[in-house]
Amino acid sequence: MAQWTATAALPQPRPFDPRAVRQQFPIFRARREPPLVYLDSAATSQKPDAVLEAMNEYYSLYNANIHRGIYRIAEQATAAYEDARAHLARFLNAGSPREVIFTRNSTEALNLIAYSWGRANLRAGDAILLTEMEHHSNLVPWQILAAERQVELRFIPMTPEGELDLEPLPRLLGDGRVKLVSVVHVSNVLGTVNPVAEIVSAARAAGAVVVVDASQSVPHLPVDVRALGCDFLACTGHKMLGPTGIGALWGRRELLEAMPPFLGGGEMIREVKLTESKWNELPWKFEAGTMAIAEAVGLGAALLYLEGLGMDAVFAHDRELAAYALGRLREVPDLRLLGPPLERRGGVIAFELGDIHPHDVATVLDSHGVAVRAGHHCAMPLHRKLGVVASVRASFHCYSVPEEVDALVEGLHHARSVFG
Amino acid sequence: MAQWTATAALPQPRPFDPRAVRQQFPIFRARREPPLVYLDSAATSQKPDAVLEAMNEYYSLYNANIHRGIYRIAEQATAAYEDARAHLARFLNAGSPREVIFTRNSTEALNLIAYSWGRANLRAGDAILLTEMEHHSNLVPWQILAAERQVELRFIPMTPEGELDLEPLPRLLGDGRVKLVSVVHVSNVLGTVNPVAEIVSAARAAGAVVVVDASQSVPHLPVDVRALGCDFLACTGHKMLGPTGIGALWGRRELLEAMPPFLGGGEMIREVKLTESKWNELPWKFEAGTMAIAEAVGLGAALLYLEGLGMDAVFAHDRELAAYALGRLREVPDLRLLGPPLERRGGVIAFELGDIHPHDVATVLDSHGVAVRAGHHCAMPLHRKLGVVASVRASFHCYSVPEEVDALVEGLHHARSVFG
Amino acid sequence: MGGWNELYRENILDHYKHPRNRGTLEQPDITYEDANPLCGDELRMELRVKDGRIEQVRWTGHGCSISQAAASMLSERIEGRTLDEVKQLSRDDMLEMLGIELGPVRLKCALLALKTLKAGVYGITQWPGEEEEEGGS
């Protein structure tokens, strides 16, 4: 699987038919008037039958607690859970399933790094380097850590077009105080695909550990942790056609081995005495209490589904729709697009419509059945930097079709007529 | 709802028919040979149709991310998620839904207290009081905290019958150094129902904050946080007919308000700047990132189902089966029962069978279709105290029937003949 | 497609496009600012109070049509009323003024003005309506 970055040539994927795909998602088969035009996949994706069936099958045939049971359904459940882990490891091209830790979501994965690696490795005077386009989930955990440990936060700046400005990177890394760099792979607001591999090599050369927030990339394009060269990567199931309640942290084995545990209890322990305990091996050292078993099974089914489509094809589809949408949105008077040119973005488009508040735009769109997000999309600093309070965001996945873009555009004209 | 404690009189519940209940659980309708005899409900419960249907409905009709969406299905999803919270608050007789924080499981709930309350309030020289019968999840988080903060761990001892010995309690609390007491409500190994209200009043009189690990009580008997008088309570969805991936922490509002956040990112923030943030109000301050939405909806359906049975009736059913099982198990030669007399236990029975290793017992039972747990059930110190390496555990829920106990007994005779 | 019609019924659009009492006071007795940062809605209320009665109201802020119309409507409603009367104003009163049904996110837009007012007058910082919701079974 080739790693797509902003500069690499796109492979020629075998396309799929989004209309046929759409029929495999129960939410789009449900009749409603007006029909559902779902343009909020960056917030959460819809789920195909295969994912719901896998979870129903788990609950209906082999629901049992894992790792300890010596009976058939417990063994089945354990195998299914661990298969999902191994599957995700392959999906990310990780070196071993042991490097994949299940969490609730990306946010927990990022916090796990901050609590476990961060508290063990950062000292007063060290620095953490982030970017100005981070989602709050890749900002607040570091703020909390920084305040606790007198660690400095630095930021790779963002241009007015919503791209990272790497020019100051050598200076930002130059004094050797940066011990950790954490960057978003694909912006959840602007769709910008960041040159992560480039940042990684600069950061690692400067002796820093690199975290990639891949919440928006893993669901939409081929991601290969070894090609990226990073040390940790966070992703989240519900954005990649999987269920809520599950996400994952991938980490380099040496780093994970050396880290203290995060949450205590359950499977993460090897031996417990009243006043001390020995930790279990990876990955269980970081999985405390009964995990999201059905959700892991569901995530495994989502991976299989995505592999069936091909991640190259998913990304090509997203970008094709983005191209169509950018064209059609330019027809709408007073509409101001945010973010980079098509070549450097995925299937996410944020914009403003005159001075109509995004909430009002979204409400009018809702009356057309069009679901978009309005607000700051958990990226207040990004919005502040762009000088906008809030924006409207449309985002796609494999089931999105051009007619949905048409419905969006029609709704926007309508919003203008209401508030004009 | 009356709070059942070891000493209170049992209310007269309206009984239900466990055979009819059983038919509402798809796993018991699935044909298999031998049929499933599920005696591992203390590890995880099975799920009724109603729970699976609620989650399927969510995914098939209104799957959307919550709290931010201004479109119909996002509003439906938000309402359903918050309804589940309010429902759980009522179920526990909490003062407000704001006091209920969703977590992945009990383990995370207990860790949340240790990280947030513990790190803000405990100083070197303070003490934490636990018991010798805790599940690892109510032991290891405090061990980690104790090691970090030079805090002493103390333990309420357990008698050889598996009951708490409260005699030394005044001495344990006497020097005023105990700042936090955390006790299990119902033992997951022995089924012992602990006199929590009594411990709570002694602990609070001594100025300590009290945590109740209600993982095994909330699923099986009426639990009223105000009647218990505790400060925090942890419970877990998958043991109470709900899905995996969701649990809850209940806490007194004043305490929760004063606590710093735990995980950073997502809904827990009110305002984010690059280097600082303001926290959101309760309960969202403690809910970071996309939560387990479908799972909250499923948990709500489980609560409704349990309320339909009546928690008094569930507990009466568990105890009736326990009485039957204790009688039948006494027929098996060389079988040694662990734990207290029937009057002070719920539907959990642990035992040893001669010197046959529990794994071997469980394997023979599995060949009869009987699912029991064999091992230390995440309670190594308890087993060490009782002088046993491991035990076999059978545990019930509302769908358990006497024929399952018969199958267990038959399998145990068989195990004796194989290893005898 | 009744949604927007209903939601943006003329009254709201009228207040949004022609806000009443928008502005500031020379020497307000009570000033309070609040925001719903999740939406970017911000509101500042200024009151002149005499003998427990609100003589004058002015507000400034920015946000969506609902939050702005709500501030405008509320300001009309409270002028000349006593502070005690203000305390009685409930979430339902506010929604009645607006005359619409709202989902959870936009409910906060609708209630920001009332929240700001009550915080300024009584230091009540909860969202209107929450006091009532609570109290257990």
Place this chain on the structure above:
Amino acid sequence: MGGWNELYRENILDHYKHPRNRGTLEQPDITYEDANPLCGDELRMELRVKDGRIEQVRWTGHGCSISQAAASMLSERIEGRTLDEVKQLSRDDMLEMLGIELGPVRLKCALLALKTLKAGVYGITQWPGEEEEEGGS
């Protein structure tokens, strides 16, 4: 009800009830102890080695029939073999000796003896079989 039959086939029960090479050595060259605390299984292996060849094996421990039978079978298998041959022993070899199919929990019982042996001889502390599983795509 074939499960227990198959699992506890006579061979395993025979080794469990009549363990071979159980005991300790006077002056072992290699001693290693390991445990699977999750099950309470514990094992201690003692070897006398000469010119890279295992001259004598003794083991002690307690645990379930599978872990005890595995230790007994393994001890018979390695006596007289070279340390290099021991290194070659795989998880599949062990399972072949036992002659049964096992779920994930009991797999660890079955492999404890081999793990202890390899740790003692080579300091390999992984569960047998894991080396092979890894390495990515």
